[in-house]
Amino acid sequence: MKLFSTALVFSALLAAAPAFAQGKPAAAAAAATAGSITIAAPWSRATAPGAANGACFFVATNAGGEADRIVAASSPVAQKAELHTHRQEDGVMKMRQVEAIDVKPGEPATLRPGGLHVMLMGLKEPLKQGATFPVTLTFAKAGPVTVEVTVQEAGAMAPGGMAHGQPMPHQMPGGHAPGGHAPMGQHQPQNPPMKH
Ligand SMILES: [Cu+2]
Known part of the structure; x- marks a missing residue:
């Protein structure tokens, strides 16, 4: 499976060179591990000047025997970070905060x-596209792990180098097409344009 092999390659690279290349435009996203958890290909999207919010994405795998979950996130680039999902409500896709994101063995x-x-x-x-910034994810069991997130172009649908042939499983009912990210201002009372 492609994601697993990518994660393994990144783990091997990290083991050989533990120092992160901070502040350098990274062609490939770095990965980070905490215990049996691997965070692969953390990425984000460039935001317009003045945009209030951004988002970051990655694949978290669990090579251990016990379920874990992400319970918090933070980053110096934002005042706060929340765990969100999208839900279909009354025919409209909306963002909703979730308490945690499960990372179970065998279920990335x-x-x-x-x-x-x-x-x-x-x-x-x-x-800014090409920049990197840290995001710290806190796992209930594995504890905090900081990943270096690479900023892709605005509107990108995948981290660099993984855009082609990567399966995009549909987790949302209701025919939400990949790429069909409807404008969402629901949790932004001040109503700036949503760019993610
Ligand atoms: Cu959100």
Whole structure:
């Protein structure tokens, strides 16, 4: 399975060179591990100047024997980070905060546009394509793990190098097409344009 082999390659690279290449435009997203948890291909999308919010995505796999879950997130680029999903409500796809994101053995959690994501709320500056920034994910059991997120172009649907041939499983009922990320201002009272 492609995602697993990618994660393994990234783990091997990290083991050989534990230092993150911070502040350098990264062609390929880095991965990070905490215990039996691997976070592969963390990525985000460039945001327009003045955009209030961004989002980040990744694939979390669990090579251990016990279920774990992401219970919190934070990043220095945003005032706060929340765990979100999209839900179909009254025929409209809306973002909703979730308490946790399960990462169970054999069931990778795939965060992607139109589905689960880490919402970066109150961006301190725009996310620029090619830049990287840290996001810390806190697991209930594995504890905190910081990943270096690579910013892809605005509207990107996948991390760089994985856009072609990557299956995009439908987790949402109601015919939400990949790429059909409807404008969503529901949880933004001040109503700036939503760019993720
Ligand atoms: Cu959101």
